[in-house]
Amino acid sequence: MIPAAFGYSRATSVADAVAQLGSAGPDSKLIAGGQSLLPMMRLRLAQPEHLIDVNGLRELDYITPKDGRLLVGAMTRHATLVRSEVVRRHLPLLSEIASEVGDPQVRSRGTIGGVMAHADAAGDYPTLALMMDATIVTDRRRIPARDFFQHLFTTSLAPDELVCEVDFPVATGAHRYLKFRRRLFDWAIVGVGVQMSDDGWRVGITHAGPTAVRAHAVESALRSGANPKEAAEHATDGLHPTSDVHASSEYRLHLAEVLTRRALEQAA
Amino acid sequence: MAVSQLIGARVQRREDPRLITGHGRFIEDRLPVGLLHMAVVRSPHPHARILRIDKGAAAAAPGVLAVLTAEDFHKQLQGVMPVTPSFVPEKKFVPDRFPIAGDESCFQGEPVAVVVATDRYLAADAAELVRVEYEPLPAVVDPEEALREGTHLAHVDGPDNIGWDMTFEGGDIEAAFARAEVRVTERILQQRLAPTPMEPRGVLADYSPYDDRLTIWLSSQNPHFIRLFISGAMGLPESRVRVVSEDVGGGFGSKISPYPEDYLVPAASRILGRPVRWIETRTESVLTTYHGRGQVFTAEAAAMRDGTLLGLRLTQVLDLGAYHGTFGAFQACACLMAGGVYRWQAIQARTIGVLTNKVPTDPYRGAGRPEGTHLCERMVDRVAQEIGMDPADLRRKNFAREFPFVNNFGLTYDSGNYDGSLDRALELVEYSSWRRRQEEARKQGRLIGIGLSTWVEICGFGPSQPTAAATGGISLVEAAQIRFLPSGSVAAYVGTHAQGQGHDTTFSQIVADTLGMPLEMVELRHGDTAEGPSFGYGTYGSRSLAVGGMALHKAAVVVRDKARNLAAHLLEASPDDLVFEQGTFAVKGDPTAHKTIQEVALAAYGPNLPTGMEHGLEAVSYFDPPNFVWPFGAHICVVEVDRDTGAVALQRYVAVDDCGNVINPMIVEGQLHGGIAQGIAQALFEEIAYDQESGLMQTGTLLDYLVPTINEIPDLTLDRTVTPSPTNELGVKGIGEAGTIASSAAVINAICDALSPLGIHHVDMPASPGRIWKLIQEAQS
Numbered sequence A: 001m002i003p004a005a006f007g008y009s010r011a012t013s014v015a016d017a018v019a020q021l022g023s024a025g026p027d028s029k030l031i032a033g034g035q036s037l038l039p040m041m042r043l044r045l046a047q048p049e050h051l052i053d054v055n056g057l058r059e060l061d062y063i064t065p066k067d068g069r070l071l072v073g074a075m076t077r078h079a080t081l082v083r084s085e086v087v088r089r090h091l092p093l094l095s096e097i098a099s100e101v102g103d104p105q106v107r108s109r110g111t112i113g114g115v116m117a118h119a120d121a122a123g124d125y126p127t128l129a130l131m132m133d134a135t136i137v138t139d140r141r142r143i144p145a146r147d148f149f150q151h152l153f154t155t156s157l158a159p160d161e162l163v164c165e166v167d168f169p170v171a172t173g174a175h176r177y178l179k180f181r182r183r184l185f186d187w188a189i190v191g192v193g194v195q196m197s198d199d200g201w202r203v204g205i206t207h208a209g210p211t212a213v214r215a216h217a218v219e220s221a222l223r224s225g226a227n228p229k230e231a232a233e234h235a236t237d238g239l240h241p242t243s244d245v246h247a248s249s250e251y252r253l254h255l256a257e258v259l260t261r262r263a264l265e266q267a268a
Numbered sequence B: 001m002a003v004s005q006l007i008g009a010r011v012q013r014r015e016d017p018r019l020i021t022g023h024g025r026f027i028e029d030r031l032p033v034g035l036l037h038m039a040v041v042r043s044p045h046p047h048a049r050i051l052r053i054d055k056g057a058a059a060a061a062p063g064v065l066a067v068l069t070a071e072d073f074h075k076q077l078q079g080v081m082p083v084t085p086s087f088v089p090e091k092k093f094v095p096d097r098f099p100i101a102g103d104e105s106c107f108q109g110e111p112v113a114v115v116v117a118t119d120r121y122l123a124a125d126a127a128e129l130v131r132v133e134y135e136p137l138p139a140v141v142d143p144e145e146a147l148r149e150g151t152h153l154a155h156v157d158g159p160d161n162i163g164w165d166m167t168f169e170g171g172d173i174e175a176a177f178a179r180a181e182v183r184v185t186e187r188i189l190q191q192r193l194a195p196t197p198m199e200p201r202g203v204l205a206d207y208s209p210y211d212d213r214l215t216i217w218l219s220s221q222n223p224h225f226i227r228l229f230i231s232g233a234m235g236l237p238e239s240r241v242r243v244v245s246e247d248v249g250g251g252f253g254s255k256i257s258p259y260p261e262d263y264l265v266p267a268a269s270r271i272l273g274r275p276v277r278w279i280e281t282r283t284e285s286v287l288t289t290y291h292g293r294g295q296v297f298t299a300e301a302a303a304m305r306d307g308t309l310l311g312l313r314l315t316q317v318l319d320l321g322a323y324h325g326t327f328g329a330f331q332a333c334a335c336l337m338a339g340g341v342y343r344w345q346a347i348q349a350r351t352i353g354v355l356t357n358k359v360p361t362d363p364y365r366g367a368g369r370p371e372g373t374h375l376c377e378r379m380v381d382r383v384a385q386e387i388g389m390d391p392a393d394l395r396r397k398n399f400a401r402e403f404p405f406v407n408n409f410g411l412t413y414d415s416g417n418y419d420g421s422l423d424r425a426l427e428l429v430e431y432s433s434w435r436r437r438q439e440e441a442r443k444q445g446r447l448i449g450i451g452l453s454t455w456v457e458i459c460g461f462g463p464s465q466p467t468a469a470a471t472g473g474i475s476l477v478e479a480a481q482i483r484f485l486p487s488g489s490v491a492a493y494v495g496t497h498a499q500g501q502g503h504d505t506t507f508s509q510i511v512a513d514t515l516g517m518p519l520e521m522v523e524l525r526h527g528d529t530a531e532g533p534s535f536g537y538g539t540y541g542s543r544s545l546a547v548g549g550m551a552l553h554k555a556a557v558v559v560r561d562k563a564r565n566l567a568a569h570l571l572e573a574s575p576d577d578l579v580f581e582q583g584t585f586a587v588k589g590d591p592t593a594h595k596t597i598q599e600v601a602l603a604a605y606g607p608n609l610p611t612g613m614e615h616g617l618e619a620v621s622y623f624d625p626p627n628f629v630w631p632f633g634a635h636i637c638v639v640e641v642d643r644d645t646g647a648v649a650l651q652r653y654v655a656v657d658d659c660g661n662v663i664n665p666m667i668v669e670g671q672l673h674g675g676i677a678q679g680i681a682q683a684l685f686e687e688i689a690y691d692q693e694s695g696l697m698q699t700g701t702l703l704d705y706l707v708p709t710i711n712e713i714p715d716l717t718l719d720r721t722v723t724p725s726p727t728n729e730l731g732v733k734g735i736g737e738a739g740t741i742a743s744s745a746a747v748i749n750a751i752c753d754a755l756s757p758l759g760i761h762h763v764d765m766p767a768s769p770g771r772i773w774k775l776i777q778e779a780q781s
């Protein structure tokens, strides 16, 4: 619970953060809300030599609706998303998800950019980004969500690249995110999101594999007129969950199916 | 107005303003000049030979003053860590435990070396630089596997893994079973639990070389016993060691016994001649603070078809871990309490303590009594289910009703009214209405269950005779001292200690009432061996009020009696002609002749004393209770199990408990809230798991070890009956552990009741959704 020694500096701008990352070398890391990084440092699972603090980058803290898109700055905290009327109006599913991330402390510190960059298998926003075809905007390029999340804790970000924004399509149709967990503040053992959009249902599954998964088979079953129960039978297609102390792999598969059915039934 | 005005009142906790504004005094708050910090290097293996320790790199690291190993500590510490007889006087194999491993380390987390540095971070960094060469040895993880002949040994030079094997015979078991019309058997698991107090352990020791004195600040439930043990190991007279424990951020039993660090920190301080501190990290707390439970029971109950209970036969396989906990054998009391509140013709209970390569187990809130209650209440429900009788009726049919009641093992329950608490609980929960709803729900395929737990507890340790044998010589009684200071305020000292129970409030209520003083004039002191009577016996086993509260009351009565004599002298009346009310001695029939007890106190330090009376107004009293005390009650839980996911939703929780007379209802309710939450935690959430192959702990963080929060605990409906204990003048019993003792059985019985239409008879703890889902799958295939 006592981190190893590390250096610390503040970034004054996006360009400065990128420059500092480049000059401080491979063992340096950005720190945003610290809600994933600090626990790992306290367990000495992460021992970065240098932290570059991006909390001062106010320019990355925004929620802007624009041309049928909802642009969310990387430094937007969970709590800000929960409170935002704009989010509720343009992408209410994001509000719903944000309100159930961690506990109040986590929500007031953690950022959407941090969740994306960290790419935890149980992170909730990656599921939304994937199912909605969101785009991750960095200091240098635009990366479609499906190309961004590569594996557990692994994204297509370059070592010195900064997530600046998440660009979501607006969606106001029926939606639901169901998160199965033991305690209210826990990560999802399995989560399922559904959103009715212009081209039909979008369905995504959290923590049934190393990265979030878009449930294409469920979506197409629904497009061909399947009811929620029938469609949910396809939820496990292509999933490869692992077993851990929280759930066996079989149980996770079963939950994916049950939650998909229920999310579709409950979507409003 | 009656004299008794504070006892029974909802007095707000006096300690709270300080604690909730961050002004508590915990170990980490204390920063003496010249403080050094200790970090512990721990074995990463469940079992290993230690071949070589290279201190070089660590010793050369910045800020490091010393890197110490067993070799260094053997020069400081004599003997081995204590193991008490508790409920098992004859043990088979008790491996010697020195506070730090020498050639062999026997569990993951066992100390192997320590680093002392000028700052905590530097100490932690240097600890990573100590190079320990291990030769991993085969480990034994599962207690039942450890019993198998020819299996791996938890200690390489052990004869086998059997710490003890003893059978308690309570009546003619063969005869009881011979009459049986029904028999049910069950295997019941009690998973290991981590006590997880909010304040982890911490030790600060300051050895002063010039006068050869040692002061230890320790987060402890048991400062005097720790002084006894540590002074012995350090070769210091007990009188030259002072143990101070101020605020303690929770203990739940885990801060009763001495720990390796309690020896290593004082020894390091003596080696370096400076104060040394070690604060446990949360990781260390989960890994090395003694676990609770860790038992496997097999049980068979015999009964008649009309519901008459006959016999109970059980075996407790208790996972000791790598060493016996100092009070580890206390947990065998599950055997002695397995009969619960019922009349049985006979009970036979075998306890087997088994060594494994894991952290030791020791008392944890309830210690043996939750296990005994859980077993008994599960078996009683199994019998009810087998013969198709309502579980409430079966309980009523077998309740003990005549008190004192002597159970199968000769223990005498002081007083009880088991029908009273059960009836009230059934009424509060609206039992018959829930049974109807259950019926309806079942028709729709929904799984609702109602679980009962009618419990009794042995607590309030004393008395002196049996407890002397259990500790190995020192009788568990309690000591208190009351001192009137000249200006009329009172300092009260007691040998128990609080870890959140609110003694500062409740004990002061007793003293204030006995002396007719306002609460603000009473100062309660505990936790410092330099103050008050010569010995204190600590807080555990729900003993503090029934033993310590009584000692305070006795001392206050002695003081009051002396004050009465002095007042009589001052008022020129006979002591018998004085009435004492609201803190004032008044002469009967003469309203103008009176003295307040404060005036008397001042006089006790003045010139005008009756012949033969000594100066001062103070007294030390010991209370040796004639029996244990036996609180009891009835808990009822209603659950709904989600058939698709196995998730359990707690719909309703009712608890009607009886702890005799109540000093402060708010404190009693608080104890019950916490206690019930802890039992629900065991029933549904918490489990320390070790990988069966590697022997490594799998639940080392609080993301994996699921301590529930307020969100997971339902609203609790509490009520009480009052059946005073005849064993003490206050008529009080204990309530600190009651909630935990009762609740796991209520929850699991409810779940089993819900699942019974599927043919599922038993669910082990924690009843996680995954586990229940699997049982449903198996039942349906």
Ligand SMILES: Cc1cc2nc3c(=O)[nH]c(=O)nc-3n(C[C@H](O)[C@H](O)[C@H](O)COP(=O)(O)OP(=O)(O)OC[C@H]3O[C@@H](n4cnc5c(N)ncnc54)[C@H](O)[C@@H]3O)c2cc1C
Binding pocket: A029, A030, A031, A032, A033, A034, A035, A036, A037, A038, A039, A054, A074, A075, A100, A101, A102, A103, A106, A109, A110, A111, A112, A113, A114, A115, A117, A118, A120, A122, A123, A124, A125, A161, A162, A163, A164, A185, A186, A187, A188
């Ligand atoms: C108890 C608890 C429960 C939680 N439950 C959930 C949950 O249910 N669902 C969920 O989704 N999350 C959960 N979290 C995680 C939380 O959402 C974190 O906020 C999030 O994972 C990381 O965001 P952060 O801002 O705290 O990032 P940090 O911890 O500061 O950083 C995490 C990683 O991302 C990198 N990083 C951060 N920002 C950027 C950026 N802009 N560009 C590039 N790299 C960056 C950092 O270098 C680091 O490697 C939980 C956390 C805790 C402690």
